[in-house]
Amino acid sequence: MSDGTALISSRNNELRQRPFAFGVLIFAFCLLIFFSACSRRALLDQAQAAWDGGDYAAAADHYEQYLKESPQGDKAEFARLRVATICQRDLKQYDRAIEHYIHFIEEFPKSSDIVQARMQLGACYSLTKKHREAIGEFEGVLPKVGDEKERRRVRLNIADLYFELNDRGQALAEYQKVIADVPYDELGERAWLRIGGIRLLRDEYEEAVPAFETVAANTKDPMIRRAARFGVADCYERTFQYDKAVETLEQTEPDPKSPDYIKQRIAAIRDQQRQRNLSSPSSLGWPNKQ
Numbered sequence: 001m002s003d004g005t006a007l008i009s010s011r012n013n014e015l016r017q018r019p020f021a022f023g024v025l026i027f028a029f030c031l032l033i034f035f036s037a038c039s040r041r042a043l044l045d046q047a048q049a050a051w052d053g054g055d056y057a058a059a060a061d062h063y064e065q066y067l068k069e070s071p072q073g074d075k076a077e078f079a080r081l082r083v084a085t086i087c088q089r090d091l092k093q094y095d096r097a098i099e100h101y102i103h104f105i106e107e108f109p110k111s112s113d114i115v116q117a118r119m120q121l122g123a124c125y126s127l128t129k130k131h132r133e134a135i136g137e138f139e140g141v142l143p144k145v146g147d148e149k150e151r152r153r154v155r156l157n158i159a160d161l162y163f164e165l166n167d168r169g170q171a172l173a174e175y176q177k178v179i180a181d182v183p184y185d186e187l188g189e190r191a192w193l194r195i196g197g198i199r200l201l202r203d204e205y206e207e208a209v210p211a212f213e214t215v216a217a218n219t220k221d222p223m224i225r226r227a228a229r230f231g232v233a234d235c236y237e238r239t240f241q242y243d244k245a246v247e248t249l250e251q252t253e254p255d256p257k258s259p260d261y262i263k264q265r266i267a268a269i270r271d272q273q274r275q276r277n278l279s280s281p282s283s284l285g286w287p288n289k290q
Contacts, residue, residue: 044075047082056090059083071107080104081113084120094124115144122157131161152178152187159191168198184218193224196231205235226252233265242273 047062063083067076084100087093101121105114118141125134138158145151159174171194178191192215199208212231219225229252236245246269249262 043069044079047079051082051086056086060086060091060096077104077108077111080107081111081117084117088120088124094127098124098128115141118144119154126157126161131165135161149185149187152182156187156191159194163194163198168202172198184214189215189219189224193228193231196228200231200234203238205239209235222253223255226255233269237269237272240276242269242276245269 043062043066047059047066050056050059050062060083063079063086066073066079067083070076073079080100081104084097084104087097087100098121101117101124104111104117105121108114111117118137122134122137122141125131125137135158138154138161142151142154145154155174156178159171159178162168162171162174165171175191175195175198179188179195182188184192192211196208196211196215199205199211209232212228212235215228216225216232219228229248233245233248233252236242236248246266249266249269252262254262
């Protein structure tokens, strides 16, 4: 066989072998995809089994591993929200949950769960004392909340956050939005109590009394009614209306855990009244100014 003939034969063999080698590569690639998909499926199954068994730490780890291996997988949206929920609700690892909620919001902005995710992100910010971030998240999601009562609940959370920040003026404005043009309910009850408390702290006693009286007249909870009436008594006492303070306390149901508190409080107010009367100009023999 001449050298030319041998060369042609060798090239023909190479050409015949190339489809075989290419087929082997395709087969290997398909196997890789298959086993990778099985691995990701196994991670989701392991995560679900761990969650069902109450092993939330393992469940979170499995979901995070799935997201690391398949960040754009067909179950990535589900896995991201599930691990965020586990970190928040079950593990109480709020900073870890915040990271997952942020990823979810950025990666799946059209998700049907986006409002829920933003609400929970705001809650996590609140739980980690990141009040400004929480307010920003709640304010941002508020227009997307369809239910009126739920919007009021979000507004109440915003008001509480301003109160925690000691921004009483803004907190008062937010609480007033909660009670505006709606019947008394459990959300309004919280708002009315805080309005009374802020007014009391700001020495705005005439405005505090109606807020406390609204709660006392409408609440069905004896403890809350008692707290509201104590607030009314505080306002009267601080404005030296001792008889009204005592009358309010006498009409208040005692706390079974502290049955003598009201009697002691009345005695203290009467003593304060006597001391004030003794120190008044008329009691000292000073002429009254005309």
